[in-house]
Amino acid sequence: MSGKEAVLEVSNLTTEFHTPDGVVYAVNGVDLSLRPGEFLAVVGESGSGKSVTMMSMLRLIPMPPGKIIDGQVDFEDQDLLRLDVEDLRSVRGGKIGFIFQDPMTSLNPVLTIGKQITESLELHTDLSDAEMKKRAEELLSLVGIPDAKQRLKNYPHELSGGMRQRVMIAIALACSPKVIIADEPTTALDVTIQAQIIEIVRDLREKLNTAVIWITHDLAVVAGLADRVVVMYGGRVVEQALVGDLYSRPQHPYTRGLLNSLPRLDQKGHELSAIEGQPPSLRSAPTGCSFAPRCQYAHDRCWTEIPPLAEIAFEHRSACWWDIDNERPRHD
Amino acid sequence: MTDVIDSVDAAPAAEREVLVRVEGLKKHFPIMKGVFRRQVGAVRAVDGVTFDIYKGETLGLVGESGSGKSTTGRVILQIEPVTEGSVRFQERELTEVKGNDLRSMRPRMQMIFQNPHASLNPRMTVASIIGEPLKEHSDLDADGRHARVEELLTIVGLDPSHANRYPHEFSGGQRQRIGVARAIALNPEFIVADEPIAALDVSIQAQVVNLMEQLQDELGLTYLFISHDLSMVRHIADRVAVMYLGHVVELADCDELYENPQHPYTKALNSAVPVPDPVVEANRKRVILEGDIPSPSNPPPGCVFSTRCPVVEDRCRVEVPEWRQTTAGHWVACHVVATKTQ
Numbered sequence: 036m037s038g039k040e041a042v043l044e045v046s047n048l049t050t051e052f053h054t055p056d057g058v059v060y061a062v063n064g065v066d067l068s069l070r071p072g073e074f075l076a077v078v079g080e081s082g083s084g085k086s087v088t089m090m091s092m093l094r095l096i097p098m099p100p101g102k103i104i105d106g107q108v109d110f111e112d113q114d115l116l117r118l119d120v121e122d123l124r125s126v127r128g129g130k131i132g133f134i135f136q137d138p139m140t141s142l143n144p145v146l147t148i149g150k151q152i153t154e155s156l157e158l159h160t161d162l163s164d165a166e167m168k169k170r171a172e173e174l175l176s177l178v179g180i181p182d183a184k185q186r187l188k189n190y191p192h193e194l195s196g197g198m199r200q201r202v203m204i205a206i207a208l209a210c211s212p213k214v215i216i217a218d219e220p221t222t223a224l225d226v227t228i229q230a231q232i233i234e235i236v237r238d239l240r241e242k243l244n245t246a247v248i249w250i251t252h253d254l255a256v257v258a259g260l261a262d263r264v265v266v267m268y269g270g271r272v273v274e275q276a277l278v279g280d281l282y283s284r285p286q287h288p289y290t291r292g293l294l295n296s297l298p299r300l301d302q303k304g305h306e307l308s309a310i311e312g313q314p315p316s317l318r319s320a321p322t323g324c325s326f327a328p329r330c331q332y333a334h335d336r337c338w339t340e341i342p343p344l345a346e347i348a349f350e351h352r353s354a355c356w357w358d359i360d361n362e363r364p365r366h367d
Numbered sequence: 368m369t370d371v372i373d374s375v376d377a378a379p380a381a382e383r384e385v386l387v388r389v390e391g392l393k394k395h396f397p398i399m400k401g402v403f404r405r406q407v408g409a410v411r412a413v414d415g416v417t418f419d420i421y422k423g424e425t426l427g428l429v430g431e432s433g434s435g436k437s438t439t440g441r442v443i444l445q446i447e448p449v450t451e452g453s454v455r456f457q458e459r460e461l462t463e464v465k466g467n468d469l470r471s472m473r474p475r476m477q478m479i480f481q482n483p484h485a486s487l488n489p490r491m492t493v494a495s496i497i498g499e500p501l502k503e504h505s506d507l508d509a510d511g512r513h514a515r516v517e518e519l520l521t522i523v524g525l526d527p528s529h530a531n532r533y534p535h536e537f538s539g540g541q542r543q544r545i546g547v548a549r550a551i552a553l554n555p556e557f558i559v560a561d562e563p564i565a566a567l568d569v570s571i572q573a574q575v576v577n578l579m580e581q582l583q584d585e586l587g588l589t590y591l592f593i594s595h596d597l598s599m600v601r602h603i604a605d606r607v608a609v610m611y612l613g614h615v616v617e618l619a620d621c622d623e624l625y626e627n628p629q630h631p632y633t634k635a636l637n638s639a640v641p642v643p644d645p646v647v648e649a650n651r652k653r654v655i656l657e658g659d660i661p662s663p664s665n666p667p668p669g670c671v672f673s674t675r676c677p678v679v680e681d682r683c684r685v686e687v688p689e690w691r692q693t694t695a696g697h698w699v700a701c702h703v704v705a706t707k708t709q
Contacts (some may be wrong), residue, residue, distance in 0.1 A: 080568040195659040225431035226595065227656045230639035234655050252569060255598070255641040259648030278645045296573035298602035300640045301647060303622050307602060309573035313538045 041068040041109075042246050043092075043131075043214055048106035050084075050091045053099060060317045061087040063270040064105075066344060069214065072244045076257035076278075079267035082314050085250045088267070089216050091116075093127050110214075129159035132207030134217040138199035142191040148175075148202050149187030152209055159210045174205040177242075179235050197228035201235065208243070218250045233260065254297060258282060263350070266290045269315040269325025272344055276351040286353040286360070289326045324356070332357040334364060386557055386589050387420040387443065392452035394435075394442045398664060410664045412438040414613035414671075415452070417690060418698075420557070425583065425590040427604030427621070429597055429636075433660050434610040436593045440559040443591065444476055445469060456557070474504045474553035481562035483542035487534040493520070493545055494530040500552045519548040523578060540571035544578065551582060559591045564599065576603055597640045601625050606696075609633050612671040613663055615690075619697040629699045632672045670702065678703050 050062040062084040069075050079085040090096045092108045092115060108115040115126065127133070135141040143151060152171040156162055162170060168187070175183035178201040191199055200220060207215050221229040237260065240247070251257055257264065258278065265275040266287065274287035285291040292310040299305075312329035315321075324330070327337040336356050344354040345365075358365040395409040413435040420426045430436045441447045443454050445461050454461040456476065464472060477500075480486035487496055497519055498512045507515060517527035523544040525537075534542055543563060550558055560579065564572040576599060582588060594600050600607055601621060608618040609632065617630040628634045635654040642648060656675045661667055667674050673683040680703060688700045699705075 080570060197659060225660070226597070226639045227431060227635060228659065229641075230653055230655055233641075234653065253641075254569075255643040258641060258643050258645045259651070261645075282643065282645055293570055294643060296570055297643050298573075298576075298596075298598040299642055299644070300598040300601055300625065300637065301642050301644075303601065303625070305602075307573040307577060309577055310570040311574070313540065314568065314570070 040070060042071050042111075043067075043069040043248075044107075044109040045088070045092060046107045046109075048088060048091055048108065049104040050087055050096065051102050051104055053102055057318055058320075060320050061101075061270055062091060063321055065267075065270075065272055067265060067272065069246050069248060071213075072246055074240060074247045074249065074260055074262045076261035076264045077248060077250045077267060078252065078254055078257065078264060079250075080252055080314060082269075082317060083267040084270035084317075085267045086218055087270075089218060089248065089250055092216075093131060093133075094123060095127075125159065128155045129210045130213050132210070132212040132215045134200075134203050134207045134215065134220045136219040137223050138196065138203045139191070139223075141203065142199060144191055146190075147187065148189050148191070148194070151202070152187075152206050155206060155209045170209070171205075174208055175202070177208070177239070178202075178205045179231075180205075195228075196224055197231055200224060200228075200232055204232075204235065204239075208239070208245070211243075212245060214246045214248065216248045216250070219252070220249070221256060222251070222253070229256070236260065254282075254293060266293075269321060270317060271321070271325065271341075271354065272352075273326065273355070274353045275344070280348070280351050284348075284351075284360075286347060286351065287326075287355050288330045288332055288357065288359060291359065292329075324354070330357075332359065336364070383424075384422040385419045386422040386457060387591075388453075388455040389419070389439075389443060390417050390453045390455075392416045392439065392442060392454060393450045394438050394447060395450045408664055411613050411666060412663055413442060414663075414666070416610070416613075416615045418608055418615060418618055420589060420591060421606075422556075422589055423583075423587055424605040425592050425603055427600035427607040428591060428593045428610060429595065429600050429607060430610035431595060431636075431660060433612070433663060435613040435663070436595075436610045437561050439610070440478070440561050440591055440593050444478055444559055446478070474500070475555050476557040476559070477550040477553070477555040479543075479546050479550045479558060479560040479563045482566045483539060483546050484534075484566070486546060487542060489534055492531050492533055493525075493537075496534070496545060497530075497548050497552055500549060504553055515552070516548075519552055522551070522582070523548045524574075538571075539567050540574055543567060543571075543575050547575070547578060547582070551586065551588075554586070555588070557589045557591075559593065561593045562595070563592075565595070572599065579603070597625075597636065598642075609636065612660060612666055614671050614700065615698075616672065616701070617697075617699050623697055627697075629693060629697065629704045630672075630701050631676050631678050631703070635677070670700070 045067040048062055048065040052059040052061055065088050077085045091103050149171050153167045156167045171187055172183040175186055180186050180201050221232050249257055261278045264278055264281045266273050268289050274290045285294055295308045296310055310329055315325040321341060323338040324342050327333040342354045342356045344352045346352050356365055392413055393415055394413040395411050397406045398408040400407045428436045442449050449462050494516050497516045501507055501512045501515055516530055520527045525544055564575050592603055604621045606620050607624045608615045611632050617633045628637055635656045638654045658675050661674055669685045670683040670688050673679050683702050688702045690700045692698050
């Protein structure tokens with residue numbers, strides 16, 4: 036894919052869930068690459084496969100019923116999907132940090148904040164107790180928590196939602212990871228608290244140069260943060276582009292539809308054009324484009340052939356058989 | 368905060384017919400403790416709000432979690448009894464209507480709930496869910512009800528032949544359409560929609576909002592649209608009220624509120640909402656509020672926003688700001704704004 040210098044490269048990742056009610060085709064051949072220091076936004080609605088993709092990369096999905104059928108995840112000359120469990124542990128939380136959506140359920144309620152930050156330092160570094168404590172304090176101040184020393188003794192329930200999410204960020208940053216994967220990190224927060232977290236993330240990006248994958252359903256949240264955006268639908272990547280191009284020249288009908296269906300705070304009363312129909316069922320393997328049933332440009336080929344994620348302009352890829360700008364079918 | 372209400376009539380907007388008039392509305396939930404369940408305090412969820420809802424308009428009610436916006440909606444519809452204050456629906460004082468009288472008014476005011484997964488009984492078919500209000504409040508016989516249910520399903524864009532299916536057979540967006548069909552079944556005048564799109568996917572939200580707008584045009588409905596999504600409220604509302612910690616801090620026409628916000632909280636809230644446009648985002652100035660919303664069981668004295676306000680003055684911490692009109696139809700409760708405009 037694009038660039039040999041990627042820190043993390045996912046190819047043809049395919050994950051299924053084998054449930055008593057049948058197979059759920061959650062991720063159907065996803066390719067992604069993350070460059071050093073880059074902020075990559077992965078946007079999709081529920082069931083688009085965005086979270087399962089990220090969890091599969093670090094083999095964090097429950098197996099069974101989950102099953103990674105195919106693919107490769109290259110990170111530091113290793114394939115994370117084939118690494119033995121011990122080595123994988125040193126990657127999880129060490130070289131790759133995670134931030135989850137709901138800080139209330141992902142922090143341990145019976146351990147102090149300090150303990151939870153030093154836990155990953157204990158596991159992944161050989162700092163002394165005093166050094167670890169100092170590092171934990173540093174991390175809390177870094178994410179904008181005042182009285183860091185006092186706060187280390189607090190339990191999660193003594194903190195507000197926004198503060199807890201800061202602690203999550205501090206934990207993810209503890210071992211100076213190369214990559215941070217954040218799964219809907221601001222979705223559970225109120226908008227003024229979300230603005231605080233976004234400000235911190237912006238600030239940290241300048242200071243730390245860590246590569247970030249930010250998973251979200253909200254095209255607005257990442258507009259001011261991301262370098263590149265990947266749009267997922269039905270377990271596949273349907274479009275990826277530099278942030279400016281994606282919002283100003285969306286090429287996939289789904290991306291375009293999504294942007295047209297969004298109300299904007301800075302614009303009054305424009306018509307919302309909803310995408311008609313429902314998100315795809317993942318109960319059968321895709322045989323054509325998953326968006327075809329909702330797409331105004333769908334033609335014969337869309338139902339029978341899965342469109343590849345093809346480069347259509349500089350740094351711009353779209354998986355669609357229709358050339359939306361020239362209003363004609365695309366020939367590969 | 369309620370003493371300026373008489374000047375409402377002086378406003379030019381008052382020529383319009385008021386459908387619902389809320390005055391000094393309070394809802395406190397008692398906090399009980401100990402063996403004898405003694406009341407030791409109260410959660411002041413709604414603490415004195417005053418506004419009118421005009422016939423045929425959509426009043427947006429926005430605020431963050433814990434601001435009291437949902438409770439306000441529930442208390443207006445008398446789903447919860449009020450603690451203090453008045454709610455007039457046309458000329459009737461709803462807080463004094465009880466029992467069968469209140470029941471007989473129910474068809475005129477309905478509610479759409481947030482979570483279509485929780486607000487539809489999983490053991491009832493769609494026909495019985497939508498037909499239930501008809502059974503309770505109309506004289507239709509079984510055939511008449513069946514015909515009405517099919518008509519309602521068509522109105523909300525569902526297939527009438529699916530009337531005998533169960534809620535789990537529908538997607539989230541379709542379930543919310545069922546909730547809408549139930550709410551309009553009795554031809555109400557007024558609908559409180561409590562976060563009707565919050566549980567839906569982005570591409571489905573616009574479908575439901577467009578449906579609500581279309582129904583408003585066709586049926587002449589009046590909405591109280593409760594939401595934390597300021598962008599969607601800008602799209603759907605005619606006027607917007609902003610709530611913070613049990614108080615309405617600002618109320619204005621929709622464009623006025625977004626383009627010329629007066630209250631420091633509204634300004635911060637507006638600036639915190641991201642816009643799906645990287646060019647706009649790159650040039651935006653944000654007002655970042657410090658800290659969190661205080662607990663409604665122990666609100667700060669004076670102005671409720673004083674603990675986080677970037678332009679706070681000494682008196683804000685002591686004196687409750689007056690609810691006053693700065694320009695026609697634009698209401699603000701803020702000492703600092705008051706000084707500037709005098």
